[in-house]
Amino acid sequence: MSHVSRSSATRADLPWIIRLSLQIYRWLLCLGPTAFRREYEGEMLRTLRQCCQDEYRQHGTSGVLRLWPALFIRAIMDMVAEQFSMEGGRQMQPIMRRSTILTYSAFVLFVLGYLTLMRTSDPVAPFNAVALVHPAVGIAYRAISISMDIATLAMLLCGGLVLFSIIKYVRASGDKLIKLFLPTRRHLGILGIGTLVVALCLTLYIVSFGVIMGNPPQIAGQPEWLALLIAIAGVFIGSALFTFVILLVSSMIALAVSRSDLGPRVFSLVRICMAVTLLALAISFGAALYWMVALWRDAPQFAMSDAGLGQSNLTWVILAVGAMVLALCLLINAFRQGTTVRLHALLHDPALHKLP
Numbered sequence: 001m002s003h004v005s006r007s008s009a010t011r012a013d014l015p016w017i018i019r020l021s022l023q024i025y026r027w028l029l030c031l032g033p034t035a036f037r038r039e040y041e042g043e044m045l046r047t048l049r050q051c052c053q054d055e056y057r058q059h060g061t062s063g064v065l066r067l068w069p070a071l072f073i074r075a076i077m078d079m080v081a082e083q084f085s086m087e088g089g090r091q092m093q094p095i096m097r098r099s100t101i102l103t104y105s106a107f108v109l110f111v112l113g114y115l116t117l118m119r120t121s122d123p124v125a126p127f128n129a130v131a132l133v134h135p136a137v138g139i140a141y142r143a144i145s146i147s148m149d150i151a152t153l154a155m156l157l158c159g160g161l162v163l164f165s166i167i168k169y170v171r172a173s174g175d176k177l178i179k180l181f182l183p184t185r186r187h188l189g190i191l192g193i194g195t196l197v198v199a200l201c202l203t204l205y206i207v208s209f210g211v212i213m214g215n216p217p218q219i220a221g222q223p224e225w226l227a228l229l230i231a232i233a234g235v236f237i238g239s240a241l242f243t244f245v246i247l248l249v250s251s252m253i254a255l256a257v258s259r260s261d262l263g264p265r266v267f268s269l270v271r272i273c274m275a276v277t278l279l280a281l282a283i284s285f286g287a288a289l290y291w292m293v294a295l296w297r298d299a300p301q302f303a304m305s306d307a308g309l310g311q312s313n314l315t316w317v318i319l320a321v322g323a324m325v326l327a328l329c330l331l332i333n334a335f336r337q338g339t340t341v342r343l344h345a346l347l348h349d350p351a352l353h354k355l356p
Contacts, residue, residue: 017064018052032079096267101254102334103274106327107155110281113323114148120313134298140291147284151277158273161266169260180256191247199240206235209315278331285324
């Protein structure tokens with residue numbers, strides 16, 4: 001009883017922002033498997049509490065709030081990855097599975113951001129005219145495309161290695177290939193919740209940003225409130241359908257990876273592809289930032305116009321940059337986890353020293 005009372009008293013003595021952070025984090029951990037929470041929840045909450053207390057002592061409530069985006073997004077992605085990585089039992093190390101799944105998810109997210117950014121340069125003719133006058137703009141644009149091509153080739157090679165291992169595993173185990181890709185009810189529930197959350201956030205962002213920028217939805221002959229409702233419904237339905245398809249395909253691939261056995265030798269090759277992908281996407285992101293800055297610096301009137309990056313296109317530019325930043329953070333995390341597996345293997349299994 002004394003231990004329980006001391007624990008309750010300690011929680012009560014914490015500032016409200018730290019208590020709220022711990023409660024939200026505890027809710028997010030519920031997205032992960034029960035076995036994972038049983039083993040790691042206490043340690044993760046203690047680490048979070050210590051981080052929040054350190055930040056609160058230095059910067060107060062605002063400091064703790066600054067931790068929220070990175071902490072909570074990382075928690076969501078890790079718990080979802082754990083749900084899929086637990087499928088394979090002990091045939092494949094969970095960290096290896098999780099890093100492979102996170103790499104693919106990060107690449108898909110970056111591609112979506114890249115396509116969104118390229119949408120702003122369609123039609124391309126005005127941008128080509130600017131590039132003729134300012135060659136640096138054209139060079140940066142080509143660097144974006146070339147880096148994306150290299151990253152795509154690396155991911156295709158990675159996917160080929162994974163697919164080869166999956167087929168090899170199916171032939172050895174006698175299982176049906178389609179069963180490896182089929183999601184369970186639990187996974188479909190997670191996909192449904194994820195789809196609704198993402199679609200709702202996208203809808204609020206796109207519609208709210210348009211209203212703030214003075215470009216609310218309008219329909220001829222209809223009142224503004226009705227046009228706004230129609231726009232909200234259309235954006236939500238479109239976002240939900242698009243998000244569900246992307247998440248469904250990604251989860252099916254993740255399940256196939258988690259239910260098969262890559263093995264350390266194949267994972268070593270996959271890790272090389274991960275490094276190439278990370279480097280190429282980092283270059284592509286840097287080139288994209290320089291391209292946008294160069295446009296605003298060398299051709300500010302064009303960049304501020306509807307044909308450039310201003311007005312309605314600014315909504316998609318911010319969305320694209322946010323997706324790219326999040327994707328790079330996930331990819332760095334995945335590569336760090338993969339490197340941890342590699343170092344652990346080298347330290348504990350001398351036979352793996354000969355692996356590439």
